[in-house]
Amino acid sequence: MNSALRLGLAGLGTVGASLGRLIETKAETLATRVGRPIRIAAVCARDRGRDRGFDLSQAEWFADPVDLAKRAEIDVFVELIGGSEGAAREAVEAALKRGIPVVTANKALLAHHGVALARLAAKKNTEILFEAAVAGGIPIIKTMREALSGNDVARVYGILNGTCNYMLTRMEKEGIAFDACLKDAQRLGYAEADPTFDIGGFDAAHKLAILTALAFGCEIDLGSIFIEGISKITNEDIQAAAELGYRIKLLAVAQRTETGIEQRVHPAMIPASSALAQVDGVTNAVAVDSDLLGSILLAGPGAGGDATASAVLSDIMDVAGGVLPPTLGLPPAKLVPYKRARMRAHEGGYYIRLSVFDRVGAFASIARRMAENQISLESIVQRKRGNGDNAGTAPVILVTHETSESAVRKALDLVSKDGHLKDEPRMIRIEALD
Amino acid sequence: MNSALRLGLAGLGTVGASLGRLIETKAETLATRVGRPIRIAAVCARDRGRDRGFDLSQAEWFADPVDLAKRAEIDVFVELIGGSEGAAREAVEAALKRGIPVVTANKALLAHHGVALARLAAKKNTEILFEAAVAGGIPIIKTMREALSGNDVARVYGILNGTCNYMLTRMEKEGIAFDACLKDAQRLGYAEADPTFDIGGFDAAHKLAILTALAFGCEIDLGSIFIEGISKITNEDIQAAAELGYRIKLLAVAQRTETGIEQRVHPAMIPASSALAQVDGVTNAVAVDSDLLGSILLAGPGAGGDATASAVLSDIMDVAGGVLPPTLGLPPAKLVPYKRARMRAHEGGYYIRLSVFDRVGAFASIARRMAENQISLESIVQRKRGNGDNAGTAPVILVTHETSESAVRKALDLVSKDGHLKDEPRMIRIEALD
Numbered sequence: 001m002n003s004a005l006r007l008g009l010a011g012l013g014t015v016g017a018s019l020g021r022l023i024e025t026k027a028e029t030l031a032t033r034v035g036r037p038i039r040i041a042a043v044c045a046r047d048r049g050r051d052r053g054f055d056l057s058q059a060e061w062f063a064d065p066v067d068l069a070k071r072a073e074i075d076v077f078v079e080l081i082g083g084s085e086g087a088a089r090e091a092v093e094a095a096l097k098r099g100i101p102v103v104t105a106n107k108a109l110l111a112h113h114g115v116a117l118a119r120l121a122a123k124k125n126t127e128i129l130f131e132a133a134v135a136g137g138i139p140i141i142k143t144m145r146e147a148l149s150g151n152d153v154a155r156v157y158g159i160l161n162g163t164c165n166y167m168l169t170r171m172e173k174e175g176i177a178f179d180a181c182l183k184d185a186q187r188l189g190y191a192e193a194d195p196t197f198d199i200g201g202f203d204a205a206h207k208l209a210i211l212t213a214l215a216f217g218c219e220i221d222l223g224s225i226f227i228e229g230i231s232k233i234t235n236e237d238i239q240a241a242a243e244l245g246y247r248i249k250l251l252a253v254a255q256r257t258e259t260g261i262e263q264r265v266h267p268a269m270i271p272a273s274s275a276l277a278q279v280d281g282v283t284n285a286v287a288v289d290s291d292l293l294g295s296i297l298l299a300g301p302g303a304g305g306d307a308t309a310s311a312v313l314s315d316i317m318d319v320a321g322g323v324l325p326p327t328l329g330l331p332p333a334k335l336v337p338y339k340r341a342r343m344r345a346h347e348g349g350y351y352i353r354l355s356v357f358d359r360v361g362a363f364a365s366i367a368r369r370m371a372e373n374q375i376s377l378e379s380i381v382q383r384k385r386g387n388g389d390n391a392g393t394a395p396v397i398l399v400t401h402e403t404s405e406s407a408v409r410k411a412l413d414l415v416s417k418d419g420h421l422k423d424e425p426r427m428i429r430i431e432a433l434d
Numbered sequence: 435m436n437s438a439l440r441l442g443l444a445g446l447g448t449v450g451a452s453l454g455r456l457i458e459t460k461a462e463t464l465a466t467r468v469g470r471p472i473r474i475a476a477v478c479a480r481d482r483g484r485d486r487g488f489d490l491s492q493a494e495w496f497a498d499p500v501d502l503a504k505r506a507e508i509d510v511f512v513e514l515i516g517g518s519e520g521a522a523r524e525a526v527e528a529a530l531k532r533g534i535p536v537v538t539a540n541k542a543l544l545a546h547h548g549v550a551l552a553r554l555a556a557k558k559n560t561e562i563l564f565e566a567a568v569a570g571g572i573p574i575i576k577t578m579r580e581a582l583s584g585n586d587v588a589r590v591y592g593i594l595n596g597t598c599n600y601m602l603t604r605m606e607k608e609g610i611a612f613d614a615c616l617k618d619a620q621r622l623g624y625a626e627a628d629p630t631f632d633i634g635g636f637d638a639a640h641k642l643a644i645l646t647a648l649a650f651g652c653e654i655d656l657g658s659i660f661i662e663g664i665s666k667i668t669n670e671d672i673q674a675a676a677e678l679g680y681r682i683k684l685l686a687v688a689q690r691t692e693t694g695i696e697q698r699v700h701p702a703m704i705p706a707s708s709a710l711a712q713v714d715g716v717t718n719a720v721a722v723d724s725d726l727l728g729s730i731l732l733a734g735p736g737a738g739g740d741a742t743a744s745a746v747l748s749d750i751m752d753v754a755g756g757v758l759p760p761t762l763g764l765p766p767a768k769l770v771p772y773k774r775a776r777m778r779a780h781e782g783g784y785y786i787r788l789s790v791f792d793r794v795g796a797f798a799s800i801a802r803r804m805a806e807n808q809i810s811l812e813s814i815v816q817r818k819r820g821n822g823d824n825a826g827t828a829p830v831i832l833v834t835h836e837t838s839e840s841a842v843r844k845a846l847d848l849v850s851k852d853g854h855l856k857d858e859p860r861m862i863r864i865e866a867l868d
Contacts, residue, residue: 294735298732
């Protein structure tokens with residue numbers, strides 16, 4: 001048996017503690033599979049005293065993760081602190097500067113500094129592995145970096161935020177309103193006290209930024225992502241979607257277009273009969289469309305201590321086996337700059353819900369505004385008049401054929417100005433799947 | 435740039451020609467991704483003259499694949515001949531004996547001789563890579579061998595045969611009978627002139643045999659697989675399944691049980707609302723239940739020149755990057771013998787369709803036979819009486835709660851002997867998914 005692989009583990013929260021227990025309880029199996037023992041040689045966490053369910057007496061304790069990364073006698077630095085700045089970033093940089101490979105679950109760090117860190121790693125002849133940073137236990141990083149390495153990717157997309165998917169699933173299955181659903185999610189620990197990062201689409205955007213670089217061999221550009229969260233989705237939208245043969249999911253999509261690469265996170269209608277539409281609750285899923293494979297889909301747990309630890313562990317086992325693929329799939333010098341495709345140039349179908357004052361000519365006026373903007377309609381449904389708050393108005397639902405975002409926005413702006421609408425128009429993009 | 439990786443390519447059929455074209459047209463991208471050029475140095479095929487769409491003038495031609503494997507100046511031997519014996523086996527053995535890694539798409543070779551070949555490879559300090567051998571372009575081998583390497587697998591299962599899934603999908607969506615559907619599949623090239631290997635479940639069994647070894651760290655045992663094909667599935671079964679909330683798929687399942695490891699290929703009813711149930715047509719899918727990840731699902735193209743070539747190429751690129759994981763996930767000496775769980779010990783729910791003579795007491799007699807064998811029924815539906823050939827009988831559909839295969843077989847045997855049935859009873863297993 002070869003010498004042990006010595007880990008420096010910074011962060012002993014849910015994932016770190018799960019990883020520690022796995023490495024202890026599965027020690028023999030892991031050693032057999034990888035040909036050498038895996039040993040936690042150094043650790044760092046805020047509270048030294050707490051019992052994490054595994055033996056840490058043989059590990060050297062550090063009060064400061066940067067100190068650990070700089071000084072500990074380790075072969076791999078495992079960063080499970082989180083956050084794009086501060087200790088996590090400094091410690092990762094310190095480890096890379098020593099030429100020690102880094103395994104991390106930190107999406108924010110990579111989304112903000114991935115390219116710079118990849119450059120630093122390459123300069124020091126080492127790499128960063130980060131399977132756990134995107135879609136938890138789903139092996140999407142390995143799949144994109146290794147299994148698809150001969151493919152040209154056209155689109156990568158998926159359900160990358162468990163909180164949103166949990167909420168949309170419950171709104172659909174149980175007819176619960178958004179606010180009640182959010183409260184439930186918070187009570188059950190599926191949503192934070194401040195849920196903005198999740199329900200605003202920002203968490204999914206961080207993950208998408210990383211996938212985009214792997215898919216298209218380009219630099220990471222988090223700031224260019226179009227982001228729209230789920231907070232305006234209503235039960236009426238979900239019901240209308242069902243009637244039209246769709247389900248609503250928060251999708252993150254990166255897609256090659258004629259003008260550049262689109263990166264977008266928004267609620268989308270997808271065909272109810274697709275496999276992706278069956279991905280419910282906190283489960284995540286990622287699909288990749290590419291030249292050789294057509295379409296592949298991976299679904300699994302997007303979060304959770306054990307699932308995330310499993311992904312961290314697979315990276316550690318790769319390092320133990322001597323596998324160090326380029327951090328972002330290519331040597332950093334070969335990454336091309338990200339070329340942004342503007343959201344206004346996006347093309348697709350649109351679902352539009354209008355609350356129209358019940359007046360002669362309103363309907364004709366709306367139809368004219370659509371036609372003026374070359375928007376062809378697949379279906380128009382006028383529902384029965386509202387009552388209470390909605391007395392005197394009727395909901396009108398339009399589904400467009402493929403058109404451009406800019407045409408839709410312009411048309412809706414004109415319809416609003418024409419004074420026929422009680423409320424702001426609602427629009428949900430339809431994502432075509434094969 | 436490092437020196438080129440020299441391939442010896444035996445077999446220039448659909449996949450081989452696809453691979454050759456990819457390596458030519460994507461030469462620059464592949465070299466960038468992997469850090470060295472990939473070059474076809476030697477080839478072997480039956481017809482030397484045929485144009486395969488890529489330049490072979492720089493490759494050394496061999497008339498005999500074994501000769502190529504023995505003598506060509508190559509770094510990797512790529513076997514795309516097929517078949518478990520003869521040239522394919524001899525050539526692979528010859529390459530391994532030289533210590534040259536082998537990349538193959540040959541499921542039959544691995545299902546029959548995988549362990550012996552893995553031993554030979556390990557002895558010569560090399561390995562066999564075979565991503566393309568199971569589920570075409572879906573990276574299930576890499577996922578099981580690398581991404582799940584820290585997991586204990588409880589069950590691996592999936593839709594592994596595109597022909598069967600294509601036929602079942604058309605039978606369901608269009609109401610076409612089995613025989614007509616098979617003729618169509620043959621006309622469209624989705625089924626062979628002799629379709630037994632596909633529709634009898636044998637193709638799926640070959641793939642399952644390989645997955646079982648990877649999932650449970652055991653030796654391959656193709657001969658122990660329980661195999662039942664789809665030829666007895668009727669449109670009535672498919673319709674009854676739909677009414678009960680299920681869809682019928684040919685599943686291949688390997689599952690750890692108290693008495694050993696079950697390996698089975700048979701039509702199964704799965705919940706219509708599951709992601710797996712949406713996997714239609716020639717698409718394949720594999721799911722893995724494990725301790726850390728819960729459940730993950732991978733879906734994608736199970737066959738086709740480009741998709742299979744993509745999988746072969748990802749193996750070649752791993753070799754180019756110096757990645758040579760143990761052939762069957764573990765060093766061969768660490769594989770445990772396969773411990774068979776007998777099919778009679780299988781536990782699950784069952785769908786049973788009986789054609790019952792319309793006589794007083796028949797129904798009661800059937801119910802008694804079930805009760806005698808401790809089979810508890812979830813639902814019993816008696817349909818309206820048949821006419822024509824089925825005059826004087828009524829179809830009865832039973833759905834059982836979880837019970838054992840042996841109890842079901844015994845009860846059905848008794849019901850048959852009681853003389854209440856016009857035809858042989860039909861039984862379809864229900865697969866519980868999470």
